[in-house]
Every structure is written in structure tokens, then in C-alpha cells.
Amino acid sequence: MVFRGKPSGGCSRCRSRRLKCDQKTPSCSQCIRADQKCTGYRDLTALMFENQSDDVIRKAKRIHIKAALSRQKLYESEQRYRRLQQSPQSQQLTTPIDDEAACFVYGNYILDGKSANHYSFIEQLLPSNGDSAIRSAMKAVGLAALANIKTAPNLMRAAREEYTTALAHTNQALRDQSLSKEDSTLGAVILLGMFEIMTCNGSGSMQRWRNHVEGAGKLIEWRGEEQLRNLRGLSMFRHLKISIITNNIYTGKPTSSFLTHLCQVASEIETSETRFIDKFSNIAVRFSNFCAAVKNGELTEPWSILEAALSVDNDLIRWSSTLPSFFSYRTVPVDRDLDTQVQVQARVVYGDHYHIYNNLSAAMVLNNYRALRMVVHEYISGYAGEIQQLKHQFLGAAMLPTNEYSKLKSQSDEIAKHLVAGICASVPYHLGAVGNAVQNNTHIDPRNSPHGALGGYALIWPLYLAADRAISPPSLKRWAIMYMDRIGYSMGINQALAMSVLLNRGLPSRTLLDTEMEIPLGPDMPSEESSD
Structure with missing residues (x-):
């Protein structure tokens, strides 16, 4: 028997209409007024308890x-x-969300076939059982991406717990002379850096990413040439060196002589395609040292800086003129008649064409080339313009007649526009929309990309640099912001949202490196401290 609380003693009609019943006999006033038969009243004592x-x-x-x-x-x-x-690809998955997080990383970054195999070494490093730094780091990446996609603070908290576990395991391994050289330790550091890209919300995240990248650089040097003698070690080295060199370029740090030596050794190994990529890395190393020399005051005279930048650009021209067929791409024109269908296409393609590549690896390498050369031409255009404006101070010292510097600046700006157009033309391929997808869709849905989230992940910095150039019109900036938001929200990569905020505010990319700045996670994404 259960006590039910105080019930109503009114008639059925009054109870159903929530009317106050006066319980008069033989009929209540409400029923008399409505000319309805009163059903009578209930026994309150019996109703107090119910079997x-x-x-x-x-x-x-x-x-x-x-x-x-x-x-x-x-x-x-x-x-x-x-x-x-x-199974050969065994994982210790304890809950469905762990399973989903691991599947997300597998499906989006450890890709097969023509896509990229960019993180294929991760699969080989996962232990068959037990906890490990690399397993926790992989879970952290997957959970963070899913948290961003689903706007789920509870998943973000779980991701940060896995990140903390992975960091503790990694620090423990780094204190051991033998474990610190293991591939799994370096793999964990790579994923820890990737986690910061997924959760980026300002300069703090970027500083932690830089710490992981610089730590990976120390590990690579500690591992030495031995790591280049097996396919997995070589793959990890090639994966990391671009991040290390990029970090050096943006922070104005020289690339160490030993890492430069390892890059040179790697360029003499393997197939023509990988050797070609390694030669590009060697040029990037040279440019990072140039940037460091400018920042440190080793290069101060404008014409000396301009001469050095032109020399790097000539190396890049020679490199691009010998592209193997592996890197060839097809240019597909887009009809620009002023009809409804073309207005739809304008949301997908910026400009009058897009590119189709042999695979994502080729598209990524060529965008790295375009992005690097754009930064080189920032120096060329900037210092050519400075010499032209202050030519009376440099008479007798400049390399060219002073009236030639204005022409050089114009040529540099045209080259930069061409490089920007190339990056924009790669966006549909990176995000999986080519052919009929471009002709029929009102927009690209990155979730349908055959390249997974890797296509968007690799596109963030090149697309940002393209939109951030002084020669890029506002329409391009708006178009880039649209795709940054799509990459961020649909692929779970918060750095894309951070780049979108920078473009919206007109802030340079170095803002994330040089200032204390926190960026909102997005209109639909509460912070990890929010309640569920």
C-alpha cells in the first residue's frame, strides 16, 4: 500500500476541467450551470492509499x-x-564511445588506397592489450573531435582525461633512455600535438602545440640516423619535419644542423616521389634559417634580405619545374554564365576552375609549396617596395636600377595571386567535391569527403594564408571563412574555427603565437567547464 497524497473529492467533470467543485447534493453547481449530469463524488479515505x-x-x-x-x-x-x-588491428576498447573515438581516428586519418596513409604508422604502434601513451593519445584525439562535432562537454572532459593520461605515460617514457627512442613514444608526441589542433582556442593551445613539436624535434635528433633505416621510422620523420620547419619559420628559429643533416640523408632514400618531397623540405629548411637570420639581426640591409629571398624563390622555381607525374593535376573549368546554377557553383569553387589531383598526398605537397612560396614573396614584395620608396638611401648598394624595384614588387604580387588561386582551386578536391558534386551541390559537405577529416586538417593553414594575403579580395576572405567554419564544425577541428575568427577580426596568423589570446570555441560549443 502506497500513500498517494491528498486527492481531489470533486466530480469527474470538474476534475477533468480543473474547476472548483462545491460538492453540493444532489448535483454540484458547476454541473447544474452547464446542464450536465453530475457523476457524484469520490471516497477520499479510500483514495488516500492505493494497492x-x-x-x-x-x-x-x-x-x-x-x-x-x-x-x-x-x-x-x-x-x-x-x-x-x-585481430591484427586489435584495440582495448572498454566502452562504445571509446570504440567510436578510435573508429573516428581510423576512418579519418589512417586512410587506405589513394587517400594518403598520412598516419598509417599509428595503427602499427598500437599494443594488442593494456594501456599505453599512444592508445590514450589516440582516444584523446578522437574524443576531442567528436566532442566538437556533437557539442558535447562531457566528451571533451573525457578527451582531456585521456590526454592527461597520455602525457603522464609519455613523460615517464622520456625519462627512460631506451623507451625514449621507441617509435611508440614519438607517435604519442605526434598525437598529443594533434590534440592541441583539435582543441585550439587561443595562444595557449598553440604554445602547447609548439612545445610538442619542439619536443618531437629533440626526439628525432636523439633517435639519429637509425630511425631512417626502417620504413616506419622514416615515415614518422617525414611526417614531423614539416611541422618542425613550419614552427621554425613562424617563430624565427633556425633549424638545427643535425636535423638539416637528417633531412639531407632522408632525401637520398626511397622512391623518386618521396625524394622529391625531401628536396622541398631541404629548401624549407634553408628558408627557416633565412627567417631566423632576419629576426636575429644577422640580415638587416633591405637589399641583402631581398637578395636572399629571391635566391630561395629561385630554388622553389627549379623544384617545381621538375615535378614528377605523380604530382600532376587536371584543371577543370567552371562555367560562369549568370544563371542560378552558376550562383550555386560560386559557393563551391572560388574563381573559374578547380583542380583534380592523383591523390591527397600530391595535393598536400603542392599546397605546402604554394604556402611556402607565398611567405617568401611576402619578403620579396615587402622589401622591393621598401627599397623603391627609400631609393635615395640605397644608391650604389642596390642590385638593380632603382626604377626596377617597383616592377619587381608588381611581379611578386602577381605570383602571389597565382599561388592563392592554386590553393583555392584545391579546396573542392581536399573536401571531396569534384565533378558532379561541384555541378549539383549548393555547398560542399566535408563529412562526405573520401579523404576523411584529413583533407580539411591539411587545408587549414594553406587556406588561411591564401585568405590573409594583402592581395586577396574581401570576397575570397568571406569564402575562406565559410569553409573554415565547415571544416571546424563538421570535422571537429577547432583550429579551423580559430583561423575563421582571426580572418573575421583581420588579425594576422602570428597573433596566435605572439600574444595572449583566447578564442571562443564557436557559437554552439560550450567550454569544457560547462555543465552537461
């Missing part, structure tokens, strides 16, 4: 059935886990 034996029995049965289903689900999960342990 719920049958309800209790039914509830107990439901609990029993639910418990049985839970046991069955647990049994099925255990069986699935055992099958995973016995």
Missing part, C-alpha cells in the same frame, strides 16, 4: 529484464573485445 502490488511486480519484472539485457550486452561487448584482441 500497488501489481505495479511493483511489473516494475520488478522490468528491472529483471533490463538486467538480463545488460548482461547480454556486456557478454556481447566482451566477445567483440576478444575478437578485436585476436
